[in-house]
Amino acid sequence: MQKLLGKFRRAVNDFKLIESGDKIAVGLSGxxxxxxxxxxxxxxxxxSPEPFELIAITIDPGTGADFSPMEILCKELDVPFYLIKSDIKEIVFDIRKEKNPCALCANLRRGILNSNAKQLGCTKVALGHHKNDAVETLLMSMFxxxxxxxxxxxxxxxxxxxTVIRPMVYIDELDIKNNAKKSNFPIIENPCPANGYTKRQFIxxxxxxxxNEIPDLKDHLLGALMNSEQLSIWDKTKY
Known part of the structure; x- marks a missing residue:
């Protein structure tokens, strides 16, 4: 956890993610x-040199998952917990019958999360996207x-x-997996019918x-994302 905390703290400092007096809602999916x-x-x-409040919000999409382990976890960490019921599954799969459901599902979840965080007096919402997510999103956008x-x-x-913040953008997914296994986190399996069959999973x-061929691939791509000074693209307005 100390290794993760170091990279977490670096991202907080680099991007000024937390300010004094913030009330931050973690989007806790399980x-x-x-x-x-x-x-x-x-x-x-x-x-933290900037004192802040912390709460957790779990959006129940209506899949029948048991989120009680999240409530227990939050009690252990002394973090207020809020479970928000929704009909996301019904909208995405039963009413809209989406063939590529991830975008709509994510938009609905984010909307509900942000609205409830605001109602609860939060200034920021923290999401658990990591280094791999940033790289995969870049490649999906390009491809x-x-x-x-x-x-x-x-x-x-x-x-x-x-404000939405992502403090884990410097952390590799494998490090998160290993720490979660070592710490025996109460992970809730994703019950989504589309889980594992998406474009993101392919990427x-x-x-x-x-x-296997380019061991530093993620570091190079993440570096490219932050290297705005050397962005060389074909801008037709400059010719």
Whole structure:
């Protein structure tokens, strides 16, 4: 956990993710990433130079999953816990019958999470995206959309008047997996019918495969995301 906390703290400092007086809501899905994020924020608040409040919000998409382990975990960490019921599964799979459900599901979850965080007086929402997620999003954008783009470590949503932060962008997924297993985190298995059959899963598998030939692949791609001074693209307005 100390190794993860060091990279977490570096991201917080590099991107100024936490400010004094913040009230931060962790989007706690029950997966390894969000549970790790909750632990890191819970530990960091003990010695953070910027005092902040911390709560956890779990969105129940209506899949029948048991989220009681998350409530128990939050009690152990002394973090207020809020379970928000929703009909996301019914909308995505039964009403809309989406063939590629991930985008709509994510948008609905984010909307519910951000709205409830705002109602609970939060200034920020913390999401458990890590280094692999940033790289995969970059590659998906390039491969499927023809543009160079990924999510930002810090994004202000003016319509919600809330800021989204991703403090684990320097942390590798394998380190998160190993720590979660070692710490015996109460992980809730993803009951989504589309789990494991998505474009993102294809890109994830591709990056792991490419790392056999290019061991520093993720570090190089993450570096490219931050290397704005050496962005060399074909800008027709300059010719």
């Amino acid at each position: 997966g390894k990433d969000s549970i790790t994020l909750l632990h890191l924020l819970s530990k960091y608040r003990i010695f 499927y959309e023809g543009r160079i783009s990924s999510f930002s470590p810090k994004t202000y949503l003016d319509r919600k008047d809330i 994830k598998d591709l990056t792991y495969s490419l790392e």
